[in-house]
Amino acid sequence: MDYAATTPPHPDVVEAMLPYLKEKFGNPSSLHSFGQEAKAAVEEGRKQVANLINCQPEEIVFTSGGTESNNFAIHGVIHKLKPNKNHIITSKIEHHAILEPCHFLEKEGPAPDGAGAGFKVTYLDVDEDGLVNPEDVRAAITDKTALVSIMHANNEIGTIEPIKEIAKITKEKGVYFHTDAVQTVGQIDVDVADLGVDLLSASAHKFYGPKGIGFIYIKKGTRMTQFLRGGSQERNRRASTENVPGIVAIGKAAEIAKTELSERIKKTTELREMLFNGLLEKIPDIRINGHRTKRLPKNAAIIVKYVEGESMLLNLDLEGIAASTGSACSSGSLEASHVIRAIGTSPEDSHGSIRFSLGRLNTKEEVKYVLEVFPKIVQKLRAMSPLRRK
Amino acid sequence: MPEAYSNKVMEHFKNPRNVGELENPDGTGHVGNPVCGDIMEMYIKVKDNVITDAKFKTFGCGAAIATSSMATELIKGKTIEEALSVTNKAVAEALGGLPPVKMHCSVLAEDALKSAIDDYLKKTTGKGLPGFKPHDHTH
Ligand SMILES: Cc1ncc(COP(=O)(O)O)c(C=O)c1O
Ligand code: FES
Numbered sequence: 001m002d003y004a005a006t007t008p009p010h011p012d013v014v015e016a017m018l019p020y021l022k023e024k025f026g027n028p029s030s031l032h033s034f035g036q037e038a039k040a041a042v043e044e045g046r047k048q049v050a051n052l053i054n055c056q057p058e059e060i061v062f063t064s065g066g067t068e069s070n071n072f073a074i075h076g077v078i079h080k081l082k083p084n085k086n087h088i089i090t091s092k093i094e095h096h097a098i099l100e101p102c103h104f105l106e107k108e109g110p111a112p113d114g115a116g117a118g119f120k121v122t123y124l125d126v127d128e129d130g131l132v133n134p135e136d137v138r139a140a141i142t143d144k145t146a147l148v149s150i151m152h153a154n155n156e157i158g159t160i161e162p163i164k165e166i167a168k169i170t171k172e173k174g175v176y177f178h179t180d181a182v183q184t185v186g187q188i189d190v191d192v193a194d195l196g197v198d199l200l201s202a203s204a205h206k207f208y209g210p211k212g213i214g215f216i217y218i219k220k221g222t223r224m225t226q227f228l229r230g231g232s233q234e235r236n237r238r239a240s241t242e243n244v245p246g247i248v249a250i251g252k253a254a255e256i257a258k259t260e261l262s263e264r265i266k267k268t269t270e271l272r273e274m275l276f277n278g279l280l281e282k283i284p285d286i287r288i289n290g291h292r293t294k295r296l297p298k299n300a301a302i303i304v305k306y307v308e309g310e311s312m313l314l315n316l317d318l319e320g321i322a323a324s325t326g327s328a329c330s331s332g333s334l335e336a337s338h339v340i341r342a343i344g345t346s347p348e349d350s351h352g353s354i355r356f357s358l359g360r361l362n363t364k365e366e367v368k369y370v371l372e373v374f375p376k377i378v379q380k381l382r383a384m385s386p387l388r389r390k
Numbered sequence: 391m392p393e394a395y396s397n398k399v400m401e402h403f404k405n406p407r408n409v410g411e412l413e414n415p416d417g418t419g420h421v422g423n424p425v426c427g428d429i430m431e432m433y434i435k436v437k438d439n440v441i442t443d444a445k446f447k448t449f450g451c452g453a454a455i456a457t458s459s460m461a462t463e464l465i466k467g468k469t470i471e472e473a474l475s476v477t478n479k480a481v482a483e484a485l486g487g488l489p490p491v492k493m494h495c496s497v498l499a500e501d502a503l504k505s506a507i508d509d510y511l512k513k514t515t516g517k518g519l520p521g522f523k524p525h526d527h528t529h
Contacts, residue, residue: 308428310451314395314403328426329451332491335426347427351449384409384455386420386431386447 001370002322003298003359004155004183010208016252020245028242029233038244045251049215052254053200054191061216061234062247066182067097069201069216073178074101076224077147078119085146089122091132092342093154098180129291130159130343138169145175152181152190156326156339156355157290158299167196176222182206186257187298188265198222209253213246268297268358271367275300275356278371283378289353298359303345304352306388307381312354315377321370326353348387395452396486402456407463410445417510421501423494428454432462432502436510441465441473446502453492457481457499470507
């Protein structure tokens, strides 16, 4: 139950991409029929993706995944609009693929000619449910602000951010707005026209496609520099020979997502509620992490008091259940995850953060199994815990 | 999940030895891990300078649980002096090694043990373990 980390490629997706790994290996830039066959496949993939998020095919640029799309958005906009605009607004709970490029820009310092005066980044606080307050965005915007980047839904706690409200503000102020929708595309309705964003990132492996392929939506007219420089692929926006099998696969995954979406939402919400209710009923001293209702259907994040996340994960793994944690002990840095800290969780509670995430192959029987096994694990670990006094 | 744990670590993690508290312990150790914020408690019974029983409670990762389990195993039946020579490295080695990022968890186990002996010495001789400074544990 770790579908937020990645998803198994849909069998139809694998089927669709296979010919492009075998006989249909043409380069879309070649003028011969092999090349043209590949080019047609790429354009078909673009249409399928555009159809899923309600935009024009020309507004889609294929990338190597969510990380590249996020880097593209940040660097593409800021390097185009500098030196007049040198300020970015984001939140403290973004994925590292947003935070790290921002940290990098901050460290870059003033341009040698003094013109750039360096880059500035504002990291907005969130409330205890992980929500960004749109009014905080408004207050942070200055005449130097180039871009606001707020994720659509958080990968750890599942909270869905008020993207439409923020978009109204950025539009009013004439600032570009990017959203990292890696956790939402193919999981809930993502309509760029309705959301009102200028830029949006997504990654195939989070919606039953393969790893290493994603896209960025760039609204027509958005001014950006090229991210990868080289050939003229992707209308001069991203050089490199297209990942044809990947594009065919993400297109297929998008097409399937479109038809399965309401079913997916219904099913995962149902399973999640069953899981939440069962856990709350069977285990004392736990609570739901993230917003109770403004949350991704698939995300079941909880805080289990008095026990540590890695030891819970290891026990779950021994029972054949995959999950994840934001505990300090399981991170290479030995610090609790930045998301868990940003929502104001105490150090002790942050140790007990556990995320189950559901997907299309999970069943009620599996949820029942977790509900049977997990309370015993917690009980065993709590018996060992010096924090819990009899 | 961190790098793979050895079979021995997993074995102690699955079936930790000596979990719990001792009634009327002769020495109690309570330490917090300054690195990641975990907590370990160790209890010892001492008779004629020999540790006759040891128990622990741990709030921490798999390595913390396994090292406290192994540490209690290693010191049972040992004299105070012998127990003091049980270092975190010895505990880690007895477990077939630990991933490098998890070595500090074995330090916690060594600290908990020293803290228990320090408490025992204070109670019996009025003087603690020379040079022992338990890590401050702030939560
Ligand atoms: C919110 C979010 N953004 C970005 C990424 C990175 O995506 P990718 O693995 O495709 O680079 C992830 C995936 O872990 C994510 O959850
Ligand atoms: S006790 Fe936290 S990493 Fe081992």
